[in-house]
Amino acid sequence: MKKYFKYLIFLFAIGLVSGFFIYNKPHQNIEKAKVDQSLTASKLFTEFEVDENAANQIYLDKIVEITGVVREVSADENGMTSLTLNTDNEMFGVICQLDNLTKHKRTDFKKGEEITLKGICTGVLMDVVLVRCVES
Amino acid sequence: MKLIKFFVLLVAIVFAQTSYGQKYFTRSGKISFSSDAALEQIEAVNQKATSVLDSQTGKMEFAILIKAFQFEKALMQEHFNENYMESDKYPKAIFKGAITDLSKVDFGNDGKYQVDVKGDLCIHGITNSVVTAGIITVSKGNISAAADFEVAVADYKIEIPNIVKDNIAKIVEIQVAIDYELFNKKS
Numbered sequence: 001m002k003k004y005f006k007y008l009i010f011l012f013a014i015g016l017v018s019g020f021f022i023y024n025k026p027h028q029n030i031e032k033a034k035v036d037q038s039l040t041a042s043k044l045f046t047e048f049e050v051d052e053n054a055a056n057q058i059y060l061d062k063i064v065e066i067t068g069v070v071r072e073v074s075a076d077e078n079g080m081t082s083l084t085l086n087t088d089n090e091m092f093g094v095i096c097q098l099d100n101l102t103k104h105k106r107t108d109f110k111k112g113e114e115i116t117l118k119g120i121c122t123g124v125l126m127d128v129v130l131v132r133c134v135e136s
Numbered sequence: 137m138k139l140i141k142f143f144v145l146l147v148a149i150v151f152a153q154t155s156y157g158q159k160y161f162t163r164s165g166k167i168s169f170s171s172d173a174a175l176e177q178i179e180a181v182n183q184k185a186t187s188v189l190d191s192q193t194g195k196m197e198f199a200i201l202i203k204a205f206q207f208e209k210a211l212m213q214e215h216f217n218e219n220y221m222e223s224d225k226y227p228k229a230i231f232k233g234a235i236t237d238l239s240k241v242d243f244g245n246d247g248k249y250q251v252d253v254k255g256d257l258c259i260h261g262i263t264n265s266v267v268t269a270g271i272i273t274v275s276k277g278n279i280s281a282a283a284d285f286e287v288a289v290a291d292y293k294i295e296i297p298n299i300v301k302d303n304i305a306k307i308v309e310i311q312v313a314i315d316y317e318l319f320n321k322k323s
Contacts (some may be wrong), residue, residue: 019268076183082184095163
């Protein structure tokens with residue numbers, strides 16, 4: 001009886017520890033993450049514009065590396081920086097929200113510079129949105 | 137045939153006039169929610185809400201991408217997207233509605249205005265009618281909107297398994313905070 005008890009406690013401890021680790025599973029490390037798709041901002045936007053459902057199938061939740069010219073830089077009250085990249089459409093672009101869990105080499109981006117970022121594609125509203133972006 | 141042409145023209149004129157009012161717009165609205173259950177507190181923030189407000193008619197629209205919600209814990213975010221919201225199938229949540237007592241708001245004068253908003257909220261593929269109180273703040277020509285309201289998870293056919301029923305609240309609180317910019321048409 002006593003013998004079983006020892007094993008039982010041991011198993012319980014393992015369960016507790018692994019449960020703790022699963023619960024505290026860290027967010028994906030974007031800097032080290034493998035790029036699933038790599039393309040220009042214009043091309044990504046056009047694909048969403050032409051067929052949203054098809055583009056969702058390809059890009060949603062994927063790590064997308066995107067190259068484009070910065071149209072607008074904005075920072076919100078929490079210090080989170082967002083970049084809008086140019087597309088063929090004059091009004092709408094690709095919005096890249098920089099990752100707040102990563103230490104960025106720089107956040108002083110300028111209008112008109114060409115840049116390559118990678119982030120997680122979350123879909124399209126009027127602009128295509130990428131979150132947790134880092135410069136690559 | 138002529139009659140149809142005339143009708144189309146008429147409709148076009150009416151639309152042109154109604155859309156003449158000032159429109160305010162944002163792409164970086166903040167919408168967050170919190171679930172306050174017995175065992176666990178869950179909060180998530182979405183900083184990329186798109187919203188349009190027409191100050192002439194009081195119409196407003198919000199749209200967010202479910203996957204753009206950021207959680208404190210990765211596991212929560214995964215469960216939220218995969219098990220509850222099924223964000224592959226339903227990537228967006230959309231609210232379309234209007235301020236019902238627009239006359240209370242003076243967009244030309246600084247101040248805080250209490251308003252009522254009514255409209256349809258579509259989450260998880262299910263549309264329900266929502267009525268909530270909100271605040272429109274006008275300050276030096278800048279307009280912002282804020283609202284807090286509650287949503288019952290069951291109303292949107294989001295099923296919560298019995299095992300986690302003490303971890304996830306049945307009523308989720310939603311906070312909206314939007315800073316609008318004047319929408320000028322670049323043609």
